[in-house]
Amino acid sequence: MSHVLAAVAWPYANGPRHIGHVSGFGVPSDVFSRYMRMSGHDVLMVSGTDEHGTPIQVQADADGVTPRQLADRYNRVIVEDLHGLGLSYDLFTRTTTRNHYAVVQELFTGLHENGYIVPRTTLGAISPSTGRTLPDRYIEGTCPICGYESARGDQCDNCGNQLDPEQLLNPRSRINGETPQFVETEHFFLDLPAFAQSLGKWLDARDGWRPNVLKFSRNLLDDLQPRAITRDLEWGIPIPLDDWRDRGDKRIYVWFDAVIGYLSASIEWARRSGDPDAWRRWWSADAQGKDALGYYFMGKDNIVFHSVIWPSLLLGYSGSGDKGGSPGSLGALNLPTEVVSSEYLTMEGRKFSSSRKVVIYVRDFLERYDADALRYFIAAAGPESNDTDFTWAEFVRRNNDELVAGWGNLVNRSISMAAKNFGEIPPALDLTPDDLALLETAKAGFVTVGELIGKHRQKAAIGEAMRVVAEANKYLSDQAPWKLKAAEEKPRMGTVLHVALQVVSDANTLLTPFLPHSAQKVHELLGGTGVHAPMPSIVEVEDLDGGPGYPVLTGDYTVGARWESVPLVAGTPLAAPKPVFRKLDPSVVEEELERLGS
RNA sequence: CGCAGGGUGGAGCAGUUCGGAGUGCUCGCAGGUUUCAUAGGCCUGAGGUCGCGGGUUCAAAUCCCGCCCCUGCAACCA
Numbered sequence A: 001m002s003h004v005l006a007a008v009a010w011p012y013a014n015g016p017r018h019i020g021h022v023s024g025f026g027v028p029s030d031v032f033s034r035y036m037r038m039s040g041h042d043v044l045m046v047s048g049t050d051e052h053g054t055p056i057q058v059q060a061d062a063d064g065v066t067p068r069q070l071a072d073r074y075n076r077v078i079v080e081d082l083h084g085l086g087l088s089y090d091l092f093t094r095t096t097t098r099n100h101y102a103v104v105q106e107l108f109t110g111l112h113e114n115g116y117i118v119p120r121t122t123l124g125a126i127s128p129s130t131g132r133t134l135p136d137r138y139i140e141g142t143c144p145i146c147g148y149e150s151a152r153g154d155q156c157d158n159c160g161n162q163l164d165p166e167q168l169l170n171p172r173s174r175i176n177g178e179t180p181q182f183v184e185t186e187h188f189f190l191d192l193p194a195f196a197q198s199l200g201k202w203l204d205a206r207d208g209w210r211p212n213v214l215k216f217s218r219n220l221l222d223d224l225q226p227r228a229i230t231r232d233l234e235w236g237i238p239i240p241l242d243d244w245r246d247r248g249d250k251r252i253y254v255w256f257d258a259v260i261g262y263l264s265a266s267i268e269w270a271r272r273s274g275d276p277d278a279w280r281r282w283w284s285a286d287a288q289g290k291d292a293l294g295y296y297f298m299g300k301d302n303i304v305f306h307s308v309i310w311p312s313l314l315l316g317y318s319g320s321g322d323k324g325g326s327p328g329s330l331g332a333l334n335l336p337t338e339v340v341s342s343e344y345l346t347m348e349g350r351k352f353s354s355s356r357k358v359v360i361y362v363r364d365f366l367e368r369y370d371a372d373a374l375r376y377f378i379a380a381a382g383p384e385s386n387d388t389d390f391t392w393a394e395f396v397r398r399n400n401d402e403l404v405a406g407w408g409n410l411v412n413r414s415i416s417m418a419a420k421n422f423g424e425i426p427p428a429l430d431l432t433p434d435d436l437a438l439l440e441t442a443k444a445g446f447v448t449v450g451e452l453i454g455k456h457r458q459k460a461a462i463g464e465a466m467r468v469v470a471e472a473n474k475y476l477s478d479q480a481p482w483k484l485k486a487a488e489e490k491p492r493m494g495t496v497l498h499v500a501l502q503v504v505s506d507a508n509t510l511l512t513p514f515l516p517h518s519a520q521k522v523h524e525l526l527g528g529t530g531v532h533a534p535m536p537s538i539v540e541v542e543d544l545d546g547g548p549g550y551p552v553l554t555g556d557y558t559v560g561a562r563w564e565s566v567p568l569v570a571g572t573p574l575a576a577p578k579p580v581f582r583k584l585d586p587s588v589v590e591e592e593l594e595r596l597g598s
Numbered sequence B: 001c002g003c004a005g006g007g008u009g010g011a012g013c014a015g016u017u018c019g020g021a022g023u024g025c026u027c028g029c030a031g032g033u034u035u036c037a038u039a040g041g042c043c044u045g046a047g048g049u050c051g052c053g054g055g056u057u058c059a060a061a062u063c064c065c066g067c068c069c070c071u072g073c074a075a076c077c078a
Helices: A019-038 A054-063 A067-084 A098-113 A192-204 A211-221 A254-273 A300-317 A362-368 A371-381 A392-421 A433-454 A458-479 A487-511 A516-525 A587-595
Strands: A003-008 A042-049 A091-094 A117-126 A139-142 A169-173 A181-190 A230-232 A250-252 A292-299 A338-342 A345-347 A388-390 A537-541 A550-554
Touching (some): A003 A019, A003 A254, A019 A338, A019 A345, A019 A362, A019 A371, A019 A433, A067 A537, A067 A550, A098 A117, A098 A254, A181 A230, A181 A300, A211 A338, A250 A254, A362 A371, A371 A392, A388 A392, A392 A458, A392 A516, A392 A587, A433 A487, A458 A487
Parallel strands (some): A003 A042, A003 A292, A042 A091, A345 A388
Antiparallel strands (some): A091 A550, A139 A169
C-alpha cells in the first residue's frame, strides 16, 4: 500500500466549465483515484477553484461585482458540476481560503529566505486608470509587420508573428480602450536558472511518463529565465515581506498561488480530518512520507507549471535547489512522481469557445444526459495522447452502440433471464471448460485493466474491460441458456446464468472507476446492498481561520468495492431489471448542433 | 524562425521504442443466424498505395533526409 496524492488541476473560476475542461483533468483523475483506492492504496485527491488573477478582476468589473463575489458564484457552479460528474475529491476547496493564503505566504517566505526569490525592476504595461498590470493578452493594436489592426499584445493573429506589446502601433487596452502605459515597476522574480541542475536531475530520474510530456519538460530546461511572480493588482494574495505586506497594489501572481493549492488543500483536508499533520504522509520528503506518490492531472497547456514551476517551488522551499538552503517550517517536500497531461478536446472540429457558443457546459450536459455516458465517452475516446474531437454524432454512437448495446444489454439480458426463470441467483453446478474459460477471462481482467489504469492508459483499460463484456455476450450466444428449459436441463441453465451473472459482477467492478453511478445500480440489480461506488457530497463549511464559509466537495471513500472478484451467493433474490443505461434518440444530434453557434 | 505532438480501411484508435507479409481494437456497412435482452446478441464478409516524395535494407507504418497539413507551446495568458 502506498500513499497516493491525486493532484488535480484547479479550474479557473471565471465561468462555468465545459466538457473539454473536465475531459483533461476531471475524469482521468477520478478514474485513477477510484482504481487506486479499490486496490487498497491510501489516496488523497485534492483540488479547488483558482480564483485570483486579472481575468477574474476584469470580469468582476464588467459585471459590476467584486472579484470575491464573482469567484463565489463560479466556485459554487463548478463544485456542482464536479459533484454531478461524481468526481471523488477528498477535498475540493478554493484559493480564497485563509488557510491557502497562509500556506502560499509560507512558501513565498521560505523561498525568499533561501534566496530563490529576488526583486527586479522591469518595464511593464499598466492600465493608467487603475494602475494594474495589463497582461499582453489584454493589449491590442496595429501590427507593425503586416498592418493588421487587431493584433494582440503577444502575437498577431493575422500574420502569426510574435510581438511585444511595446511594438504595437496605437496600442490600446481591450478592457476599456485606453492607451497602456509602459512603466518601470518593481516585482519579485523566481530565480528559475537556480534550479536548472536540480530540476534536470529530477527529470532524468522520471520514467513511465507520457513521452511527449517528458520531452517537452526537458526542453523547457534549456532556456530557464527568472520569472515574475508578483503583479500590480489588488486582487490576490499579499506579499509577505516587510514594506510589501500592506501595499494594496502588489499581489502574488495567480499561478504562483494556484499550484501551491495542492499543498494547502492537503493541509486543509488534514486539519478538517482531526489530524492536522496527516498531510505529511503524502508530502514529507522524510520518513513520514516514504511511500508517498504524487500524480498531477491537467491539460497540456499546464505542463510548464507542473514540470518546472511547481517542482522549483518545492525544491527551493525544501532547500534543495542549486543554491541550497534549508527547509521551511513545513519541512522538505516531495516532488511530483508523474505529471499526467492530457491533450485537448475540440468541439465539432473547432476549439471550444464560450463567446462563439461552440461549447457545451457540464451543467447543461448533465441536465440532458447521464454523467456516466459522458464519463464513458471521455474514457473511451478522450484526448489521452492526441487531440480529440467531440462530436454529438460520435457521442450518441458510443452511447448507443457500445455502452447500451454492449454492456447495458448484457446486464439486462442476463439478470432478466435469471429473474424470470429462477427469481434468484441460481447455483453453479458442474462447470464446463467453457464456463471456466469465461470466469478466467474476467479474473484476468483485474490484472490487465488495473495495470493499464496505473499506467494512465485509460482508453486501453476501458477497452479491455469492454472486451470481457463482449466475451460474456458471446458466451451467452454459445450456451443459449434460453433453450435449456426442459426440466432435466434446468440445472445447466442455472449454471450458465450463474456464470454469466458472476462475470457481469466482475465486469461491473472493472468498470466501476469509469462508470461509478451505473456500477452502483448494477450492484443493486445483482442483489447487492450497501455502497459499491462511493460518491462525493457538497458540504457547506466554515473557513478554518475565520474567513467566510464556502461549499466543498468531499466524501468517505473508505467504503465501496475492492478491486477483486466477489463470488455471488446462490439464492440471492433477483427482480426483473430496469435498464441502467438510456439509449439516445439520433435526433439529439441535430438538436445539439442547432444549439451551437455557427 | 524555434520546440513538442499528430496525420493508419467510411468514423475513432492501437501498432512505430528495438524493421519481419497491413496486423489489431471499438464502431459503421453488406450478408447470414438467433431471440433471453433496451432489435439486441452471435457468425461471416467487403473495404486501406499506413500524409507526400526520396533514401537505407533481402524486408519500412516502423530507421534516415526533405516537404505538406492539423494542434499545442514559445514563459509577466490562465
